[in-house]
Amino acid sequence: MPSIKNYQKALLIALPLALSACGxxxxxxxxxxxxxxxxxxxxVDVSYEVTVTNLTNGQPVSxxxxxxxxxxxxxxxxxxxSVAxxxxxxxxxxxxxLTLGTVSAGGDGPITPGNNQxxxxxxQDITNAKLTIAAMLGNTNDTFSGLSAWDLSQLEVGDSWTTNSPAYDAGTEKNTESAETVPGPATGGxxxxxxxxxxxxxxxHPGVVSADDGLSTSALTVDHKFDNPVIRIKITRTE
Known part of the structure; x- marks a missing residue:
C-alpha cells in the first residue's frame, strides 16, 4: 500500500469479494x-532595532x-x-x-543631549510594514520629531538605514515658551x-526664540535653541 505524501494521496484498499457465480x-x-x-x-518573527540619537545641545527628547x-x-x-x-x-x-499600530514599542526614558537609545x-510574518516614530523636544510648547510611515520592505536581514529628522510643530499650542506652558525641565510647566x-x-517648527533674543513671554534661554536636524534615526533589521 503506498504511503500518503504531500498531504493528499490516493489510498488503495484491496477488498476481497466472493463471487457467487464461480467458486x-x-x-x-x-x-x-x-x-x-x-x-x-x-x-516567523521579523525584528528591528531602532536607535534614536539626540542631536540638540539643550533639548531632552521624550x-x-x-x-x-x-x-x-x-x-x-x-x-x-491626532490627539494621540x-x-x-x-x-x-x-x-x-502606541495603540495606533499593529505592533509598537516605547522608549524607557528621555534621551538627553548627545545620547541615544x-x-x-x-x-510576525510581515516584511513590508510601515514604521512611524514620534518624540517630543521637552523644553518647547508642542515640538516633536520623528519619521512617518517609512517602508520597511527595503530592509533585508542585516541591513541598516540612517536618516536625520528635523523639528516639527504640532500646531496645537502657541509657541509662547512660557514657564506655565513648557513642560520640560527648564520650566516644569x-x-x-x-x-x-x-x-x-x-x-x-520655526525654532526657539528665547528671552535672550527678545521674546517677552519666554522662560527659555539661548541654551534651549536648536538647529535642524534634531534627532538621528538608525533602523536595522535583525531578524
Missing part, C-alpha cells in the same frame, strides 16, 4: 481519496514611540494632528499613540491641554 475468490481495488489538512505554519502599521500614516506635514500625537508633542506621553520591535490655540496643523 474463485476475486480481489478488487477500491480507490479512496484521503485529504490531510496542511499544518499551520509557524509564525521616550520615542515606535509604531509598526500596515496602512496609511499616523502623522504628516499639513495634516491635523498632540499628547506626545505637548507632554511627551505616548501611551495612546535603542528600541527593539518585532512583528503644563503638559497636555486639550484646547488648541495655534494653526491646527503640522508644520516645520
Amino acid at each position: 474463485d475468490d476475486d480481489t478488487r481495488e477500491v480507490i479512496v481519496e484521503v485529504e490531510v489538512p496542511a499544518p499551520v505554519p509557524t509564525p 521616550p520615542p514611540a515606535i509604531v509598526l502599521h500596515t496602512e496609511g500614516t499616523l502623522w504628516a506635514l499639513g495634516e491635523v494632528p 500625537l498632540e499628547r506626545i508633542a505637548e507632554e511627551g506621553t505616548s501611551d495612546e499613540f 535603542t528600541i527593539s520591535v518585532t512583528i 503644563e503638559g497636555f491641554n486639550p484646547t488648541r490655540d495655534d494653526t491646527g496643523f503640522i508644520s516645520m
Whole structure:
C-alpha cells in the first residue's frame, strides 16, 4: 500500500469479494481519496532595532514611540494632528499613540543631549510594514520629531538605514515658551491641554526664540535653541 505524501494521496484498499457465480475468490481495488489538512505554519518573527540619537545641545527628547502599521500614516506635514500625537508633542506621553499600530514599542526614558537609545520591535510574518516614530523636544510648547510611515520592505536581514529628522510643530499650542506652558525641565510647566490655540496643523517648527533674543513671554534661554536636524534615526533589521 503506498504511503500518503504531500498531504493528499490516493489510498488503495484491496477488498476481497466472493463471487457467487464461480467458486474463485476475486480481489478488487477500491480507490479512496484521503485529504490531510496542511499544518499551520509557524509564525516567523521579523525584528528591528531602532536607535534614536539626540542631536540638540539643550533639548531632552521624550521616550520615542515606535509604531509598526500596515496602512496609511499616523502623522504628516499639513495634516491635523491626532490627539494621540498632540499628547506626545505637548507632554511627551505616548501611551495612546502606541495603540495606533499593529505592533509598537516605547522608549524607557528621555534621551538627553548627545545620547541615544535603542528600541527593539518585532512583528510576525510581515516584511513590508510601515514604521512611524514620534518624540517630543521637552523644553518647547508642542515640538516633536520623528519619521512617518517609512517602508520597511527595503530592509533585508542585516541591513541598516540612517536618516536625520528635523523639528516639527504640532500646531496645537502657541509657541509662547512660557514657564506655565513648557513642560520640560527648564520650566516644569503644563503638559497636555486639550484646547488648541495655534494653526491646527503640522508644520516645520520655526525654532526657539528665547528671552535672550527678545521674546517677552519666554522662560527659555539661548541654551534651549536648536538647529535642524534634531534627532538621528538608525533602523536595522535583525531578524
